[in-house]
Amino acid sequence: MAVSRRAVRESGVVVGERRIAWAGRGMPVLTAIGERFARERPFDGLRIAACLHVTAETAVLMGALKAGGAEIALAASNPLSTQDDVAEALQGYGIAVHARAGVDRATYYRHIHQALDLAPDIVLDDGCDLVNILHTERTDLLDGVSGGCEETTTGIIRLRQMAAEGALRFPVVAVNDTRTKRMFDNRYGTGQSTLDGIMRATNVMLAGRTVVVAGFGYCGRGVAERAKGLGARVIVTEIDPVKALDASLQGYEVRAMGAAATVGDLFVTVTGNRDVITAEHLAAMKDGAILANAGHFDIEIDVRALEGLAVALNPGVRPNTDEYVLADGRRLLLLAEGRLVNLTAAEGHPAAVMDMSFSAQALAVAWLTTERVRLAPGVYDVPEDIDVEVARLKLAAAGIEIDRLTAEQEDYLHSWRTGS
Missing domain, CATH: 3.40.50.1480 (Adenosylhomocysteinase-like)
Structure with missing residues (x-):
């Protein structure tokens, strides 16, 4: 039939x-x-x-x-x-x-x-x-x-x-x-699903664009890796000197947010903290800059400050994308109301x-x-x-087999008496 x-x-x-x-x-x-x-x-x-x-x-x-x-x-x-x-x-x-x-x-x-x-x-x-x-x-x-x-x-x-x-x-x-x-969920999951949400919301091409990733923990590392893999130029901002050094040694440009704000095309906050992007940063951004959060709460990007700077709001210019028009005509695009972009604009x-x-x-x-x-x-x-x-x-x-330690290897790892 x-x-x-x-x-x-x-x-x-x-x-x-x-x-x-x-x-x-x-x-x-x-x-x-x-x-x-x-x-x-x-x-x-x-x-x-x-x-x-x-x-x-x-x-x-x-x-x-x-x-x-x-x-x-x-x-x-x-x-x-x-x-x-x-x-x-x-x-x-x-x-x-x-x-x-x-x-x-x-x-x-x-x-x-x-x-x-x-x-x-x-x-x-x-x-x-x-x-x-x-x-x-x-x-x-x-x-x-x-x-x-x-x-x-x-x-x-x-x-x-x-x-x-x-x-x-x-x-x-x-x-x-x-x-x-940390490996599977934070790094690979957040990296893929965050960019999935951003691309569903905006349909922008990331190749050749400057992506600013705020935070280089496991989640931020995943976002940075996926964006780099798609051809973006990636800038990392951090407060932790060790993480900042790690990002630099992996080939990312590391800047303070004040400097990154003037050059970024897409900003992704992944810190778990508040006020990562403030009114000062928003005022410095170029026309068409995209703002997305993947750090859980809607306080990483100061949405109230964005509302205060805007003279007009065009909601829903695309699904999960709101356009804020500043006094000088510049437009900033906020995704998912500043909430988790990967679970709001995509499926997590x-x-x-x-x-x-x-x-x-x-x-x-x-x-x-x-x-x-x-x-x-x-x-x-x-x-x-x-x-x-x-x-x-x-x-x-997944059908993947791995090796197991032999008795001799176990003994070697647990004994200090055996030499090289």
């Missing part, structure tokens, strides 16, 4: 389920972990509140945790990254989702409060907003929370500060700081990338359930054996 293409009006649930299934194809490690959880049920009786990007890849993680017996409430960590059809499909799976694309700031925080109404035992966060609310506005729930996981650099910076001040009330695992996540990291990050997340939650009773409040690294297991499973899924 011949099959013809025809227009079919499908429900959001159907579209969301299809998205989740497609993501699952690229996440063999997390799928295998979910199957193991379904057999072992490590989360029976546990309530988990999560504040993450509500995407198809996140749905695969939620499915793995639910298969292990968890009751879950999910809020969005960024209102512009929420995929409404995925949220609808997750509701059908029995996961309480409090998220809608494009909500205002007040609704965003209301959704986090609704997720916390679950009275969680464990929390998962992406940027520390949920943990922050727990410690400031929902302190009545703190005694019931025995641990958490944090997904991003920005969130871990905030958590370490809380711990240093003695304010953090429960142990949190720094999932972002594993070797696999490929599923294969999130397979690594969320596998570490899932195994860290399982580790927490057994270790939380003996852990004092603070920020903890993911155990090395979890990181190695994720890498091993990923290699196996």
Whole structure:
């Protein structure tokens, strides 16, 4: 029987389920972990509140945790990254989702409060907003929370500060700081998905253009590498002398932002800090400069300063692109309202990338359930054996074999008595 293409009006649930299934194809490690959880049920009786990007890849993680017996409430960590059809499909799976694309700031925080109404035992966060609310506005729930996981650099910076001040009330695992996540997610994932979002929003050619990358951590390094690979001239700005030296030795031009502002065609902030691009820098930029953020919060580029400098705003000159006209006629293009360009103007990291990050997340939650009773409040690294297991499973899924140490090699590495 011949099959013809025809227009079919499908429900959001159907579209969301299809998205989740497609993501699952690229996440063999997390799928295998979910199957193991379904057999072992490590989360029976546990309530988990999560504040993450509500995407198809996140749905695969939620499915793995639910298969292990968890009751879950999910809020969005960024209102512009929420995929409404995925949220609808997750509701059908029995996961309480409090998220809608494009909500205002007040609704965003209301959704986090609704997720916390679950009275969680464990929390998962992406940027520390949920943990922050727990410690400031929902302190009545703190005694019931025995641990958490944090997904991003920005969130871990905030958590370490809380711990240093003695304010953090429960142990949190720094999932972002594993070797696999920094390599796969931060460097390769952020590098590819950031440029994907920029090109979808603007349709500009990067070859021959000057791209200014603010921050040369793992994410900034990935953006710089991908931009250079596409033929761009890349300038790096940094506050860390060691990272700046590293960028210089890799062949990038290193400048202060004040100097880079006058020559850049495209600016990408990837720092996790605020006020990286200020009114002073904006006033120096040339006509047509493009501004994008891949550093989590919408405070890296001073959007309010941009609004103050502009005499006119042309919203939506392209999808996720707003044009600000300055008094002298220069036009500056802001992408994704200054929010995460890779998750707003594109779809975030490929599923294969999130397979690594969320596998570490899932195994860290399982580790927490057994270790939380003996852990004092603070920020903890993911155990090395979890990181190695994720890498091993990923290699196996890709059909890649590696060498193993012989007994003699093991002995040599662990003995100081053997000479050269």
